[in-house]
Amino acid sequence: MSSSTELTEKKVFLLKSLDGVIFEVEESVAVQLEVIRELIEGDCARPFISLYNVTSEILALVIEYCKHHAETCSGGTSATIADEDLKTFDNEFMNVDENILLELCSAADYLDIKSLFELTCRTLASLIKDRTIIEVRKMFNVENDFSVVEEKAVRKEFAWAFK
């Protein structure tokens, strides 16, 4: 943070999560949520914004992500160092439980944070790519609705993929 920004009064927004927890965020962080940036640009943003689809746990993570990205980008470091820093941060940030990853992905989509959405989608894809069918069913909470014969037929057709 440079001293000049500290002198001017920072504009803050209050974001309320699904479960009623309120977070105070600076404008530089809030604008990374595309839905809020649009509200600000359209002059529709009030100091208090309800986010009905995001729980406080997830919103805390989302804000941490946006805060770090906002600070790194305005920190005055060279682009390559900032890039490296963000990469390290992103890697560590993705080191969470897979259920949280799924919720983060969904929140990034709802709040329209493109970089976080891409990051979570990529992480989830690399997480599941080598998993067994049963593990994938469990993770995505889907039931096997194939009959034994049907599943056998599909497996046979794509037998090469199971090698």
Place this chain on the structure above:
Amino acid sequence: MAEQEKMIEPLVYECLNIGLSNENMEVGINPQPLVTVCHQNNDGTGEFSDKEFHLPRELLLEILSRLPAKSIFRFKCVCKEWLFLISDPSFLRPEDLIPWTLLFQYDIGTGPRPIRLNNAGMHCFFSNEPAFSTPNFLFPSEQIPHPNVVASNDDLLLFRSGDHELVYSVCNPFTRQCITLPPHSRRTNYGATGFISRIGNGVTTYKVVRVIGSENINGFQSVQASTPCEGYSLSFERFSSEIGEWRNSKVILLNSLT
């Protein structure tokens, strides 16, 4: 978790206590029925409760589209919805895919020639002799003995195999599909071969064109010219996947026009 909370310092207020839920102050972002979350936990302890989490279809597609080909085909077995999503022609979205890059060398007689294919993160290397072998997948050698890549278009490869009797095969290394074309009329002729494929409405069609002969013609009486002129007659055979058979055609090239 404790560390994150320290960094962000969420202000935990009861909304009603401080009147922040006042209609005039509140701007809500339209709730979309994207996620089914049964959240039991309102005590702000930051613990995740057991909940049913169903990823919406659009998000599932976004994740699936970032998977390598092998995983995608495997995951067709997950459930009927996944099979449906992955099998849908729009899933592959040809316009979004990284086009195939095909590099191969024409160093005749110097052993294996590496061919590198790339499609949506799939890499494979195979040698041209005596049959393909790749770490990622194996083309059935009995299907295409002694193959030569004749041409490629989009993600299809046209192979010619056989020493005396030529057989053409069209392969899609991405899906490992391989179709051997029916015998053509002049099996021993090594004519120049062209290959083109198109994807329309999710269906791939292709055409193979071979030059099978040419002859000089003298004294050809064309409609346009008043005097007889010299030229060539080129014979082709064409295979179209839509028709499913080879058809012959002839083109006459006049010297005066070339």
